Amino acid sequence: MDAYDVVVIGAGPAGLSASKTLAKAGKRVLIVDKDPVGGTCLNYGCMPTKFRLKFGSSPESLQRQRKMVDDLNKAIEKSLRKRGIDVLQGKARLRDRTVVEVEGKEVRTSSVVLAVGSRPRGLGGVEVDNRRVFFAEQLLWHLPRRGLKRMQIIGAGAIGIEFAFMFRELAEEVIVCDLADEILPREDREIAGRLRAMMRRQGIGFQLGRPCKVDDSADLVLIGIGREPNREGLEETLGGLELAQDERGFLAVDESYRSSVEGIYCAGECIGRMFFANTASYEGKACALSILGRGVESGYPAIPRCVFSDPPLASVGEVEEDLVYGSVNYPHGEMYYLYPVSGKIKIGIDRRERVRFVSMLGPGAPELLPLFTLAVDLGVEFSRLRDMLYVHPTLAEAIGRIRFA
Numbered sequence: 001m002d003a004y005d006v007v008v009i010g011a012g013p014a015g016l017s018a019s020k021t022l023a024k025a026g027k028r029v030l031i032v033d034k035d036p037v038g039g040t041c042l043n044y045g046c047m048p049t050k051f052r053l054k055f056g057s058s059p060e061s062l063q064r065q066r067k068m069v070d071d072l073n074k075a076i077e078k079s080l081r082k083r084g085i086d087v088l089q090g091k092a093r094l095r096d097r098t099v100v101e102v103e104g105k106e107v108r109t110s111s112v113v114l115a116v117g118s119r120p121r122g123l124g125g126v127e128v129d130n131r132r133v134f135f136a137e138q139l140l141w142h143l144p145r146r147g148l149k150r151m152q153i154i155g156a157g158a159i160g161i162e163f164a165f166m167f168r169e170l171a172e173e174v175i176v177c178d179l180a181d182e183i184l185p186r187e188d189r190e191i192a193g194r195l196r197a198m199m200r201r202q203g204i205g206f207q208l209g210r211p212c213k214v215d216d217s218a219d220l221v222l223i224g225i226g227r228e229p230n231r232e233g234l235e236e237t238l239g240g241l242e243l244a245q246d247e248r249g250f251l252a253v254d255e256s257y258r259s260s261v262e263g264i265y266c267a268g269e270c271i272g273r274m275f276f277a278n279t280a281s282y283e284g285k286a287c288a289l290s291i292l293g294r295g296v297e298s299g300y301p302a303i304p305r306c307v308f309s310d311p312p313l314a315s316v317g318e319v320e321e322d323l324v325y326g327s328v329n330y331p332h333g334e335m336y337y338l339y340p341v342s343g344k345i346k347i348g349i350d351r352r353e354r355v356r357f358v359s360m361l362g363p364g365a366p367e368l369l370p371l372f373t374l375a376v377d378l379g380v381e382f383s384r385l386r387d388m389l390y391v392h393p394t395l396a397e398a399i400g401r402i403r404f405a
């Protein structure tokens, strides 16, 4: 029987970063995934959605999307092997805490990292048939055969909003529904409202603030209402092993990513803390450092996020009531000739004038975000950003013009 220091189950962002960190430290690592490597992010999430948003929904574009994903699957696998990491494709199942079975083959290991992800949350009683009703993962590989009359998107989070843009040219009518009375619940209300108004002007409709039911007259329905633990998948993966779960059914871990069973660690969406690729990678690395006996920082650094709408929305930090908010519309004056577009930057500072929250809507917003991410992470005072020098003429100059009411 082959023996490893660590077997990582799941080759999404969490599993990949865990295995690379472990291999770099000289550990013998096997990574297993039932799908080609890259996880939800590469195969059914971040990458294909952004490709389709950028290059559209023609049959040729979908073929190129397939090729992009296949090429990246191969490139990632190659880079894992180059680092000395063994890669197996197949469903992994724990026999006990030191033996993992992959498609009939057993391997022995000192530690296991479970980085098995989560699944989309279902809408009570609604069958997802992948013909009319879809989750995002399947819909982004689907091209309707004929013109769509009405598309209904249930859920006005980032995925629902991105799919509204993706399908606005394929359907005569796209309607986004949500129980909440504004789109993008984590984002600043004013910025989210601004984006909704822009979407409305682009012909996207909304039904907000009331319970959503599947619309029988819609020829395509997307359910995009968040994530939940993959209960059946977990049960299969764990064999008979019982790992403590939190009240929502996600795997419970301590601050060092240790599960309730010795030698088994968990990271990424399966622990249900964050649902982004960047946080999954962060957790995977932190989990590996914990296995290596190196200190793990508690909590997360500032988490930048982006909705790839048109225009894009980019933000960092949390909306809080006791922050003081300032803003600027961009661009100003002569910059308008270079950037004939409009946008807004909104910033929240605390009593000590440290930057705590930033939300931006407009072309270029994602490129301005890293500066603000660092500012939030380091607790930089706003005056440092306002008074620093920016290249003229650039969009970033707008930061120096932010005014507080």
Ligand SMILES: Cc1cc2nc3c(=O)[nH]c(=O)nc-3n(C[C@H](O)[C@H](O)[C@H](O)COP(=O)(O)OP(=O)(O)OC[C@H]3O[C@@H](n4cnc5c(N)ncnc54)[C@H](O)[C@@H]3O)c2cc1C
Pocket: 009, 010, 011, 012, 013, 014, 015, 032, 033, 034, 035, 038, 039, 040, 041, 042, 044, 045, 046, 047, 049, 090, 091, 092, 093, 115, 116, 117, 118, 136, 137, 159, 233, 236, 237, 267, 268, 269, 270, 274, 275, 276, 277, 278, 280
């Ligand atoms: C449509 C969509 C768009 C998204 N866009 C973005 C974005 O723009 N930016 C962003 O930051 N995030 C985005 N996300 C979220 C991002 O994809 C996830 O947060 C990220 O992939 C989570 O990483 P993970 O490693 O925890 O899990 P996953 O990436 O889900 O990886 C888990 C892996 O475990 C494997 N697995 C499970 N059980 C077993 C088993 N028993 N044996 C073998 N393999 C197993 C699965 O096949 C899977 O590959 C998007 C998600 C979706 C659905």
